[in-house]
Amino acid sequence: MNANDLFAAAPDLMKKWTATSLAIASSLEPALIRLVEIRASQINGCANCINMHTADARAKGETEQRIYLLSAWHGAPCYTERERAALGWTDALTRLCEGHDLKSAREALQAQFTREEQVKLTLMVNVINGWNRIAVGFGMFIDPAEAKTAQAAAA
Numbered sequence: 001m002n003a004n005d006l007f008a009a010a011p012d013l014m015k016k017w018t019a020t021s022l023a024i025a026s027s028l029e030p031a032l033i034r035l036v037e038i039r040a041s042q043i044n045g046c047a048n049c050i051n052m053h054t055a056d057a058r059a060k061g062e063t064e065q066r067i068y069l070l071s072a073w074h075g076a077p078c079y080t081e082r083e084r085a086a087l088g089w090t091d092a093l094t095r096l097c098e099g100h101d102l103k104s105a106r107e108a109l110q111a112q113f114t115r116e117e118q119v120k121l122t123l124m125v126n127v128i129n130g131w132n133r134i135a136v137g138f139g140m141f142i143d144p145a146e147a148k149t150a151q152a153a154a155a
Contacts, residue, residue, distance in 0.1 A: 001138040001139070003146060006134070020127070021127045024127050025037075025124060027120040027123075028117060028124065031057075032083060033124060034062060035062075035066070035070065035079075036090050036124055037053040037124075037128045038067065039070050039073070039087050039094075040090050040128040040129055041053060042071050043094045043095060044129065046131075046136050048135040049132055049135055051141070056144065065078055066078050066079070070087075081111075081112055084108065085108040085111065086121055088104075088105045089106075089108070089109045089121060089125065091105070092106075093129075094125065109121070
């Protein structure tokens, strides 16, 4: 199944899902959102989303070093405290069933993000986990240019 098949199967819902995803993704700083998208996709093993979001990150100026080190962000000195809090929250929410320490992730989140931003980031983690499940579940691998076309059609 590809993106066009998804939109053909459930056009109204896919348009709303995409519009909601884009609105949430634009609610915080773009570089932070891209890191969250890539990190959740790594955890979920979503090759489609890793491919798409790393290409987008590179196109928007993210460094190769920061992209490559995301899988080991805990030990990499190239992320800000705010980014670390977001990545910790992403890890904790994406791996809920593994019993991650939500308390320390929440404390770091609260130290770096306003209450409104905490909600926005939590929604973003949910969005990328949803897209990962759609892509992995349907065995999708979409060229990033095709994904942008599908997003534009949904807007």
